[in-house]
Amino acid sequence: MARIGVLGISDGREHVHQRNSDFIREKQSVLVRSLRAAGHEVIEGGDPVNSNIAATAQARRLADSGVDVTVLYYAVWAFPHFTMLAASALDTPLVLAASTDPTEPGLVGMLAAGGALDQIGRDHTRTWGAPDDPEPLSHIGARATAAAAASGLRGLTFGRFGGRPMGMNTAVANTDQWQRSFGIDVEEIDQYELVLRSQHADPGEVRKAREWFEQYAGEVRYDGDKLTPELLERQIASYLAVREIIAERGLDFSGIKAQPELTENFATMDVTEALLNDPYDWNGPKQPHICATEADMDGALTMKLFSDVAGTPALFADVRHYHPDRDVWDLCNSGQHATWFAARSSDPAVNLARVRLCPEVFFFPAGGASVRHIAAPGTMTLGRLTRRDGRYRMQLMLGEFLEFDPATTAELVDRSTPEWPHAFARLDVPTETFLSRFGANHIHAVPGDHRAELRAVAQLLDLGLEEWSK
Structure with missing residues (x-):
């Protein structure tokens, strides 16, 4: 979870401060x-701030502790210039939080401080309520999680691995823009290095992994041609x-082109990814x-965020088909779904029991296994970073x-590519809106409703936000 700094702001009159x-x-x-x-690490700045010196010193201590976000807390009337001095010593996002206990003017303190920050153009958000109310806690937690994710991109x-796949412009980003906007460097690696190194892999380790799949996967469908033990x-x-x-070059996330060089001459990267x-x-x-298939840079960046x-794996899929009679989207891509999505269990045996390794289809003459399963049901946050x-x-x-009954599932997957993984999704967006405006063929998802955190990420990274609902 995120690291949150908390600094209480007080009145500058000594006799009032002593009372409060x-x-x-x-x-x-x-x-x-x-x-x-709620699972967050919290670092307090010290005693409530009641002087210029304390405002600067305590804020600097919080800054040195590496907090992701700073909460300036107003339980009483507080001199606004203490907030301004603290803010000048902090480069974290700020949340102004006010107690709504009517016996003291905490809201007044927050509004006076917030107005002063507005006047100098210092971004911040505000929340209010009892200190254990779910709403302000959720606001602070979402902001802190977003700040950790956004700042965590830098460096x-x-x-x-490889370049642009099959002429797919949306899979390629400008490396200068990534460095300027996100602080991310891009290491270019030829796919041939992957081929060469794989030839020197430890045979015992490789055999151990194959036997693990054979033991726990629901099926390994060897056919003697497109899928063999070799x-x-x-x-x-x-x-x-x-x-x-990854270990040698210090890679934090990645993408593999695969198509067409590896998929036609070596093997698919489905199991690898x-x-x-x-x-x-x-x-x-x-x-x-x-790791994003087709070396999709913006896809990988979305998945990382x-x-x-x-705090879970992220899904990568093509927007394959829409079934209007069911209002269901088939999100399907060649093997890219992590096996974790099959049941979303912490026990790999539970997930793998729902996975079949199938021989690859005609698109990929080099062969290998596709990682076929149906994503487990549940609420999901979906989307993507795109560019306009x-x-x-x-x-x-x-x-x-x-999740459908087996007969319905078989009918739906047979309409597209049954050997590949599928997620059957009902999206909270009109079909016409989605197909007219979505900026890529790839989409990404994580379990749960994380829109509040991702809205904050968009703001912190200065991204446009297009949020859709029916």
Whole structure:
């Protein structure tokens, strides 16, 4: 979770401050306990600020502690210039929070401070209520999570294996713009290095992984042609090769072009990409490494933000088909869905039991396994970073992944590509709006409703926001 700084602001008159300081501490302690109970790390600035010197010194201490967001707390009337001095020593996003206890003018203090910040153009948000009310706690938590995700991009390295896939302009971003807007560097890596390194993968480790799939997957559908034990081991060796390159070059997230060079001459990257995005492999739990198929840079960036906000793997899919009779979208892409989405369980055996490794289809003559499953049902946040006339925007919506009976599921997947993974989604956006305005063929999702955090991310990163609902 995020790291939150809390600084209580008081009255500059000593006799008033002495009267109010215990009241401020009492309210602030409830706020701090409530934020910690929600899973956040909270760092307090010290005693309530009642002087110019204290405002600057305590704010600097919070800044040095590396907080993601700073909450300036108003339980009483507070001298506004203390807020201004504290703000000048802080480069974090600011949340002004006021107690609504009517015995003291906390709202007045917040409004006076907020107006002063407005006059100098210092962005901030405001929230109010009792210190343990769900609404201000949710506001602060969402802002802090968003600030951690947004600032966490700076200094990251994206590894791009290969170049533009199949003429797909939306998969390629301007590296100067990424550096300027997000602080992200892009490391270009030839796919041939992946091929070379995979040839030197540890045979024992590769065999162990293949046997893990054979033991836990619902089916490994060897056909003696497009999917053989040797081809599956080649895909696993590719995963090990990418992991080695990630460690050597300090890659924080990545994308693999694959098509057409690897998919026609080596193997598909479906198993590699699924394992990278999963929170486990055959050796146990691990951190997901965000990896986008088709080296989709904006897709990977979206997945990185979504994953950091939600704390889960992020889904990558094509917007494959719309079934108007059911108001259902088929979100389907060749093997990119992490196996975690099959059941969203912390136990890989539960997820893999719903996964089939199928022989690849005619698109990919080199063969290998596709990672076929149906995404588990539940509320999902969906969207993508897209660009219009060179400016980034976040296109955002809520949706629901659906589960059908086996006969209906078979009918729906057979209409497209049954060997690939599918997520059947009902989106909270009119079909005409979505198809007329969505800026890419790839879409991304995480479980739960994380729109508040992603709205804040868009604001903090100076992105346009297009949020849709029916």
